[in-house]
Amino acid sequence: DTGVSQNPRHKITKRGQNVTFRCDPISEHNRLYWYRQTLGQGPEFLTYFQNEAQLEKSRLLSDRFSAERPKGSFSTLEIQRTEQGDSAMYLCASIAGGSKGYTFGSGTRLTVV
Amino acid sequence: GENVEQHPSTLSVQEGDSAVIKCTYSDSASNYFPWYKQELGKRPQLIIDIRSNVGEKKDQRIAVTLNKTAKHFSLHITETQPEDSAVYFCAASKGTDSWGKLQFGAGTQVVVTP
Numbered sequence: 001d002t003g004v005s006q007n008p009r010h011k012i013t014k015r016g017q018n019v020t021f022r023c024d025p026i027s028e029h030n031r032l033y034w035y036r037q038t039l040g041q042g043p044e045f046l047t048y049f050q051n052e053a054q055l056e057k058s059r060l061l062s063d064r065f066s067a068e069r070p071k072g073s074f075s076t077l078e079i080q081r082t083e084q085g086d087s088a089m090y091l092c093a094s095i096a097g098g099s100k101g102y103t104f105g106s107g108t109r110l111t112v113v
Numbered sequence: 114g115e116n117v118e119q120h121p122s123t124l125s126v127q128e129g130d131s132a133v134i135k136c137t138y139s140d141s142a143s144n145y146f147p148w149y150k151q152e153l154g155k156r157p158q159l160i161i162d163i164r165s166n167v168g169e170k171k172d173q174r175i176a177v178t179l180n181k182t183a184k185h186f187s188l189h190i191t192e193t194q195p196e197d198s199a200v201y202f203c204a205a206s207k208g209t210d211s212w213g214k215l216q217f218g219a220g221t222q223v224v225v226t227p
Contacts, residue, residue, distance in 0.1 A: 041220065
């Protein structure tokens with residue numbers, strides 16, 4: 001287990017299409033976060049899971065966004081009916097209680113054309 | 114909710130000089146303040162953090178100071194080297210430990226010129 005893995009690394013999609021991203025956290029990390037980062041900005045919180053339970057969703061997350069972590073291991077983030085404003089880097093991070101900070105994945109860069 | 118402001122947005126320094134980045138936060142309940150370094154095309158990585166019960170923390174060439182009364186904290190990099198060139202983000206959290214939701218600043222692009 002070498003870190004947080006995200007797939008795909010890049011995704012180009014047409015406006016109106018649905019996309020799904022996957023995050024595989026570090027195996028012993030029970031908390032998993034999704035953030036979105038646009039150019040020139042810091043990461044923005046989207047949602048997080050404690051094991052399989054989704055404990056908080058940002059108000060920024062419209063009904064078109066949904067996230068799951070079915071068995072408390074990997075997580076998926078789905079965006080339905082994509083819009084150009086959804087273009088961003090989607091970052092996943094995981095952390096275990098008492099550990100030293102998040103470990104981020106390399107992100108999925110979404111471009112909506 | 115929490116709002117974190119970060120200044121400056123860009124910082125150019127000569128190799129060997131010091132760099133200072135400042136952040137302010139709005140929520141007095143915030144109690145954990147990490148700093149992340151993000152090199153071009155790479156993931157953010159934690160470089161140092163500080164909790165609200167500590168005023169200063171140092172790790173080799175980097176240090177962070179916290180003023181809870183004024184609600185601001187700063188990152189200090191001494192003897193800068195070209196490999197310090199990156200975007201640095203401050204963040205704040207109300208979590209009781211280091212694993213809470215983070216509110217990030219907008220970032221500071223640091224360029225170290227040889």
